Amino acid sequence: MRAEGLASSLFPMSELSVAGFAEVLPSLPRIAARLVQTQRAVRRAQPHVVVGIDSKGFNLRLLRSLAHRRAAAGRNGIPAAPVLVQYVGPSAWAFGDADARAARLRGGVDELLVLLPFEEALFRRAGVPATFVGHPALDDVAIGGEPPGTAAERAAEAAAFRREVGLSPCAQVLCLLPGSRAQEVRAMLPLLLRGAERLAERRRRGEALSSRWAGPIELVVPAAPGMRGEVDRIVLETLAARGTAGGGARCSVVGSGSRRAAFGAADVAIAACGTINLELAAAGVPQVAVYSTSWLTGFVIRRLLRPVLRHASLPNILAGRTLLTELLFEDCTPCRIAEEADFLLARPSLARAEAAQIRQLVLPSLRAVGDGGEPQLASRAAARALLRHLPEAQTCTL
Structure with a gap:
């Protein structure tokens, strides 16, 4: 504004x-x-x-x-x-x-x-x-539901982003999206980084489903507006405490203006539940939706407020069924994050097809006429x- x-x-x-x-x-x-x-x-x-x-x-x-x-x-x-x-x-x-x-x-x-x-x-x-x-998340998406530009233009933008950030051309890229609020970033980003670390360690030992992929895993974290400094701090502290991210996986933090390009370069996204799930669906990015909070908030939500929904991410809520995996509360652990990201990375064609299905099923209902x-x-x-x-x-x- x-x-x-x-x-x-x-x-x-x-x-x-x-x-x-x-x-x-x-x-x-x-x-x-x-x-x-x-x-x-x-x-x-x-x-x-x-x-x-x-x-x-x-x-x-x-x-x-x-x-x-x-x-x-x-x-x-x-x-x-x-x-x-x-x-x-x-x-x-x-x-x-x-x-x-x-x-x-x-x-x-x-x-x-x-x-x-x-x-x-x-x-x-x-x-x-x-x-x-x-929904304003779709204002940058063509009325027909396709991401902006042609497929060739999107591929060129993704390649340019990889070069600019220094990502390996043969890497599988995990885009980590911990939320836009400071409290969400502090709670979620260390979990996402540890999940990526767990997956990279399993790949290095040949234990992951995606171990057959020749390239490394590399990480991109698009920081929300006003959160770049906090994201940089958390990444540095988490990696310093554990040596390196993902047993050698490289982590790049980019500004919010590079988010769309990061989506185009990503093979899989791990994203906190919110509007971002719709944005990823619009971009056709395979994703896992995650959310963790304090024990008190989790208790109040599930025991006192008693929501009637079976899902937390907007694509699943709108579809009325599970279109993308959700890891919530006690299920949101580094081990589970690694497993679900590995599953998608090991089946890139299937993951992209499922992401396209989410876009086709969900996005049209979010347009006013x-x-x-x-x-x-x-x-x-x-x-x-x-x-x-x-x-x-x-x-x-x-």
């Missing part, structure tokens, strides 16, 4: 990038202070529309407080303003009391822009105005929805 010329942020957005239960407790006083700061900033700015983007725990509380203030002003004869919009809804659908969870937003937002096709009906049924705008029934970009659909709340912009064409 800063790149588009918008005003700088009131505070670093990384302060809101916390998830879980045990993980969020130390941050609560700071988040509460930021909430008050944002409420005051909105009152000073007196905007026509307030748009919360993701960060549901923070933004929905902010919008609810603004809705209460707006209602009080209306009772005193002050015109109602601003319009309250949330872009990306909470995952109410993941729980047995989905309707009750969705209804908690009623009266707190004027419109909810949702990314998944089944969310619109759920929230509307609960009395929350909701519009499905599609225009008034004429044509697929449209999520960013454009969201912009059109927002323009409806600005009377002076009704004549704009997108």
Whole structure:
């Protein structure tokens, strides 16, 4: 947003990038202070529309407080303003009391822009105005579902990336994606590195299914925005503690701008559950979805919140069945990570065919359609929805 010329942020957005239960407790006083700061900033700015983007725990509380203030002003004869919009809804659908969870937003937002096709009906049924705008992870993917460019162009981009980073032309490349939040990176990246190390050791001893591959295993870690320094530190510390990565496997950390090129160069990706699973599916990269968290968060999720889903990754959730392997909680170990990555690396043609199947089955459902029934970009659909709340912009064409 800063790149588009918008005003700088009131505070670093990384302060809101916390998830879980045990993980969020130390941050609560700071988040509460930021909430008050944002409420005051909105009152000073007196905007026509307030748009919360993701960060549901923070933004929905902010919008609810603004809705209460707006209602009080209306009772005193002050015109109602601003319009309250949330872009990306909470995952109410993941729980047995989905309707009750969705209804908690009623009266707190004027419109909810949702990314998944089944969310619109759920929230509307609960009395929350909701519009499905599609998933922005697909905005860089052709409407037909293919990655950008021709196959030859993608191959050339991948080869150029390998040369630039210094990857061996004959190496099998593991792309490690530990998440975008600092807490996720700290929890997941050491596990992924140790899993890659375990696999490389087994290959060196001829014990892996993929041992017949003549080239080495090499690792690429695309760091999320603002996380390059933290990723570099964790990689260095993990490798220093264990000598070398993967018994000689080379590990390269690249910036977020090189992520798409890293996908093209990767034979297999090991990725934390999240939007990244959709991005990998769009790129046609074979993947294993992983997630680990604190014991308290895991206990609360599985024993108290009791989600009704059998899957954690979006491709599996949307398909309603297992399309890609998930290693969650106590199953997310270096040994299991090594086994699943080995299985995919040993069968490259089958792995690519399965990745293509995921793309064909899942991605079309994540496109919103225009008034004429044509697929449209999520960013454009969201912009059109927002323009409806600005009377002076009704004549704009997108």
